[in-house]
Amino acid sequence: MIQVSHVSKIYNTGEVETVALADVSFNIKKGEFVAIMGPSGSGKSTLMHILGALDTPTSGSYVLDGEEVAKLSDDELADIRNRKIGFVFQAFNLLPRTSALKNVTLPMMYAGIPKEKRTEIAEKYLKMVGLSDRMDHTSSQLSGGQQQRVAIARALSLNPAIILADEPTGNIASAQADEIMAIFQKLNEEGHTILMITHEPDIAEHAKRIIHLKDGKIVEDGNGHKQRIIWNTQK
Amino acid sequence: MEYTEIIEEAGITLTLNKLRTGLAMLGIIIGIGSVIALVSLGQSSQASVSNQIESLGANLLTVSPGSQRGGFVQGGFGSATTLTLADAEAIASSPTATDIANVSPEYSKRAQVTANGKNTNTSITGVRAIYSTIHKVSVAEGVFITASDDARQAKVAVIGPTTANNLFATTDALGQSIRIQGQSFKVVGITVSKGGTGFGNADDVIYVPLSTAQKTLFGSTSLSSIAVEAKSATVMTAAEDEIGYVLLDRHKISSPSQADFSIFSQNDILSTASSVTGTFTALLSGIAAISLIVGGIGIMNIMLVTVTERTREIGLRKALGAKKKNIIAQFLIESIILTFVGGVIGMGIGIFASFIISKVISLPFTISIGSIGLAIGVSGAIGILFGWYPAQKAANLQPIEALRYE
Numbered sequence: 170m171i172q173v174s175h176v177s178k179i180y181n182t183g184e185v186e187t188v189a190l191a192d193v194s195f196n197i198k199k200g201e202f203v204a205i206m207g208p209s210g211s212g213k214s215t216l217m218h219i220l221g222a223l224d225t226p227t228s229g230s231y232v233l234d235g236e237e238v239a240k241l242s243d244d245e246l247a248d249i250r251n252r253k254i255g256f257v258f259q260a261f262n263l264l265p266r267t268s269a270l271k272n273v274t275l276p277m278m279y280a281g282i283p284k285e286k287r288t289e290i291a292e293k294y295l296k297m298v299g300l301s302d303r304m305d306h307t308s309s310q311l312s313g314g315q316q317q318r319v320a321i322a323r324a325l326s327l328n329p330a331i332i333l334a335d336e337p338t339g340n341i342a343s344a345q346a347d348e349i350m351a352i353f354q355k356l357n358e359e360g361h362t363i364l365m366i367t368h369e370p371d372i373a374e375h376a377k378r379i380i381h382l383k384d385g386k387i388v389e390d391g392n393g394h395k396q397r398i399i400w401n402t403q404k
Numbered sequence: 405m406e407y408t409e410i411i412e413e414a415g416i417t418l419t420l421n422k423l424r425t426g427l428a429m430l431g432i433i434i435g436i437g438s439v440i441a442l443v444s445l446g447q448s449s450q451a452s453v454s455n456q457i458e459s460l461g462a463n464l465l466t467v468s469p470g471s472q473r474g475g476f477v478q479g480g481f482g483s484a485t486t487l488t489l490a491d492a493e494a495i496a497s498s499p500t501a502t503d504i505a506n507v508s509p510e511y512s513k514r515a516q517v518t519a520n521g522k523n524t525n526t527s528i529t530g531v532r533a534i535y536s537t538i539h540k541v542s543v544a545e546g547v548f549i550t551a552s553d554d555a556r557q558a559k560v561a562v563i564g565p566t567t568a569n570n571l572f573a574t575t576d577a578l579g580q581s582i583r584i585q586g587q588s589f590k591v592v593g594i595t596v597s598k599g600g601t602g603f604g605n606a607d608d609v610i611y612v613p614l615s616t617a618q619k620t621l622f623g624s625t626s627l628s629s630i631a632v633e634a635k636s637a638t639v640m641t642a643a644e645d646e647i648g649y650v651l652l653d654r655h656k657i658s659s660p661s662q663a664d665f666s667i668f669s670q671n672d673i674l675s676t677a678s679s680v681t682g683t684f685t686a687l688l689s690g691i692a693a694i695s696l697i698v699g700g701i702g703i704m705n706i707m708l709v710t711v712t713e714r715t716r717e718i719g720l721r722k723a724l725g726a727k728k729k730n731i732i733a734q735f736l737i738e739s740i741i742l743t744f745v746g747g748v749i750g751m752g753i754g755i756f757a758s759f760i761i762s763k764v765i766s767l768p769f770t771i772s773i774g775s776i777g778l779a780i781g782v783s784g785a786i787g788i789l790f791g792w793y794p795a796q797k798a799a800n801l802q803p804i805e806a807l808r809y810e
Contacts, residue, residue, distance in 0.1 A: 223723060223803045244727045251725020262720045262807065266420060279725040284409070323724070 170330060170362055171197040171220070176229035176239075178215050178385075189215040190226070191385040197331075197364065202357040204373035205366045207382035214335075216382065217366050221256060221333045222249045234330040251279050255324025259336035261316040263308040269295060269319045270304040276327050294322035298352060314345025321352055325361075332356065334365040338372055350375045407737075414738040425742065428706040431699025432746030432786065433753065436779045438692040440754025441761070443775045446685025448758070448767040453677045455768075456598070456606070457670055463505075463637050464538065464670045465644055467495075467630040467651070470663065485626035486655065486664040489614075492630045494650055501646040503639040508538045508631040511617045511624065517610060519571040519582035526567055528584060528610050530617025538633045541611075545578045546593030554613040557620055562593035566607040584610065585621055640669055696782065700743070700790040707739050707794035718798050719806025731799040739791025740784055747783025751776060 178190040190212045197203055207213045218224040219231060222238050225246070231238045234253050241249065250256075263272045273291035282290070295304050298318040308316055317337060324332050334353065338346035354375055357363050367373050381389035418425045469486040492509035495501060511530035516523065535541065536548045543562060553560050561582060568577040568591075577591050589612065598606040618624050634643035644667050651665055652658075711718070718731060755771055762769040 218804050221723070223807075244729075247722060247725050247727045250723060256723055258807070262716070262723075264717060264720070275721070276724040278409070279721075279727070279730060284406075 170199045170201075170234060171364075172230070172232040173220075174230050176216075176219060176226040176231060178212070178219065178224070179227045188385050190219070192229070193382075193385070193387055194229075195380060195387065195390060197362065199362055200357070200360050202353070202363045202375070202377045203365070204376035204379045205364065205382060206368060206370070206373050206379055208368065210384075211382040212385040213366050213382050215385075217333065217335050220331075220364060221254055221335075222246045247279075251276055252327060253330040255327070255329035255332040257317065257320050257324050257332065257334040257337045259339040261308070261313070261320050261340070263316055263319055263323075265309065266307055268305045268307055269300060269311065269322075272308070272319055273323045273326055276323060280327055290326055291322065294325050295319070297325075298322045312345065313341045314348055317341055317345075317349050318352065321349070321356075325356070331362045331364055334363065336367055337365065338367070338369070346372070407733075410733055410737050411741070414734065414741050418738060418741060424706065428703055428742055429746035429749065431702040432696070432743050432783055433699075433750040435692060435696030435699040436747045436750030436783055437754040437757065438695060439689055439782075440751050440771075440775055440779055441758040442688040442692050443685065444754070444758035444769075444771050445761060445767070446681060446688065447772060448762050448770050450678055450681045450685070451770055452767050453681060454674055457674050457677060463634045463640065465632045465634060465640065465647065465667055466669075467491075467632065467647060467665055467667050469626065469628070470666045485624070487627040487630060488625060489618075489627060491651060491654060492627060494654055495630065495632060495647055498646070498650045501643070501650055503635050503643040503646060504632055505635045506534050506538050506633040508532060508534045508633075509614060509627050510535065510629050510631060511614055511622070511626075512628045513617075513622055515585050515621070517567075517571065517582055517584050519580060520575075522571050522573075524567065524570045526570075526608050526610055528612060528617060528621065530614040530621075531611050532614050535611070535631075538631050541598075542596045543593040544596045545576075546591070548593055548595075549611055549613050554615050557615045558613055559587065559589045559616060559620070560592045560613065561589040562595060562611040563591055564595050564605075564607040564609040565597045566605060567610055568594050570608070582610075584612070587620065640671070644669065696786065699746070700786040703739055703742055703786065704790040704794060706742075707735060707791055708797070710738070711735065711794050711798040714798075715801060715806045715809040718801050719803050719809065722801070722803040723807060728799040731801075732795045735795035735798050736788065736791045739794070740787035743783045743787035743790075744780070747779055747786075750783070751779045754779070 173196070174194045176190055176193045177188070180187040180189055193212075193216065205213050205216060215224070219226050220233075222233070222241075223246075225241070226239055229239065233249065236249065236253075238246070238249055263269075264275065270288065270291050273295060274287040277287040277290060292301075292304065295301060298321050300315060300318055300322070303311060303315060308319070311319065332353075337353070338349055341349060350372065353363055353365070357377075363376075365373075365376060373379050378392060379389070380387055467487065489509050492507050495504065496507040509532065513528055514525060515528045516525055517528075531549055532554050533549055533551045536543075541548070544565070546562070548562055549560065552558075561584070563571070563577060563582070571577065571582060572580060577594055580591050581588050582591060583589070595607070595609075595611075612621070632643065632647055634640050647667055648660060648663070652660065652663060655664055657663055721731065758771065759769050761767075
């Protein structure tokens with residue numbers, strides 16, 4: 170599903186070169202639930218941007234669902250994001266003063282799906298995340314957890330190859346965070362590929378596989394369960 | 405993504421901040437409104453001037469006295485006394501002047517007129533019977549000056565409707581007597597209104613027999629003008645030449661450049677008048693066009709603010725798959741709606757304003773399809789022109805940067 174090979178990202182700010190990612194390689198198979206962890210400055214946001222086709226690597230190759238993404242133009246990247254990636258952001262990023270339903274239809278609008286079909290699909294996914302009674306609410310009328318559920322419905326709307334969640338519970342009260350994680354786990358059980366960035370170990374625990382980043386390099390890549398045992402023994 | 409949807413969405417966005425939207429439109433409203441109003445008034449006054457001039461008579465040439473040139477001193481225009489009744493008769497009877505139909509010698513001077521205890525200052529024109537034919541003057545009541553009136557220096561007057569109203573507000577003026585420079589005249593006719601206004605109003609006149617005006621009233625032997633009607637519009641130039649040769653010969657002047665008279669046709673007056681009103685219209689429209697540009701800059705300003713305010717939204721839209729053209733379309737359509745709606749409102753206000761103004765200064769109200777089309781086209785074009793840069797700016801935002809923007 171995802172093949173990242175020898176990806177580097179170097180930022181040139183004046184005369185100083187900052188290496189955000191240094192020769193990172195890994196594969197993610199269909200149906201995996203992967204958490205990417207690391208302290209701030211470890212390059213996990215940069216990796217997330219590249220995996221989300223929001224940015225391109227300085228060197229290396231990134232193949233998503235059989236398409237090489239590394240060398241695409243802005244509009245081609247927009248198309249990849251639209252068709253293959255479902256984003257869930259930390260800050261929810263719903264359109265203000267716009268109904269939950271309209272928010273969910275937004276990616277489908279850019280995909281050129283006719284209006285009636287869009288509404289039908291959006292209603293289906295909002296029902297799935299348990300918001301069937303709040304479809305006409307605007308984001309300011311919804312709690313953080315509800316907003317994030319709208320964002321998940323939006324991410325699912327075009328049935329993407331991969332769901333990319335960037336600190337999905339970072340702005341949510343813990344009780345609601347558990348609900349969100351339960352949704353992600355359910356989606357994974359249904360066969361969705363999920364890639365989640367987090368710095369909270371107990372959130373990462375929900376994943377089957379955890380990739381640890383430090384200073385732009387992968388320092389650990391393994392089974393989530395095994396790592397949990399290591400931490401527990403270290404404690 | 406269909407355009408009706410983008411338009412709908414842009415409409416919703418614009419109604420969210422009504423005050424700002426209204427203020428942004430204001431520049432365009434004023435700009436388009438003033439262009440429409442000024443162009444309309446310009447056309448109205450042009451039409452009114454040419455109507456008025458044409459109503460004074462077609463195929464008409466006017467011979468005016470002028471000072472003799474070539475000397476050291478040149479008299480003021482129209483002050484000269486070089487035209488006489490004999491000149492007029494010579495033009496009428498000349499065997500060479502074959503393109504001339506009618507000749508009307510005229511003597512005109514402003515004087516004080518009293519009647520019924522009322523007092524007015526108006527133009528007294530000494531005319532012959534032929535005047536009414538040449539100048540298309542018809543009487544509503546009574547009769548016009550006749551040849552026999554002129555022959556016996558009769559103290560009779562035909563007055564314009566405005567003069568009649570000034571002197572006899574309520575009573576019928578016909579048969580009443582008026583005093584011109586202390587001499588009593590009997591009103592024998594009232595002319596039909598020609599609908600003029602202001603100074604030189606064709607309705608505020610008193611016609612008396614030419615002989616009476618010259619001998620009895622003003623004691624003059626000269627004429628203030630000779631009106632000559634050519635046989636048709638096509639022989640105007642030939643008629644002008646014929647008159648010129650007769651008069652040059654009579655006045656013993658060898659070169660036309662030294663002529664002590666001037667001849668101009670209705671067309672000359674018409675084209676002068678239209679070029680004057682045309683220049684004014686162009687000038688005022690130019691000023692209005694500048695206000696349109698200022699309005700356009702206002703739109704651009706607001707759109708740039710909007711793009712900055714909605715940076716996160718743009719980032720999100722791009723992250724979810726919006727291509728550059730989608731973002732450009734969204735913002736360009738917003739600015740086009742701003743200018744287009746502003747243009748339509750401005751057009752309404754402009755038409756209303758020119759309607760009111762033309763009523764107030766009694767001009768015919770005209771509004772051309774051309775200026776409406778122009779206003780709509782221009783306002784749309786301003787939306788594209790001044791919305792393009794902000795839309796480009798929005799479309800070129802990098803999604804990561806835009807999402808991070810606080």
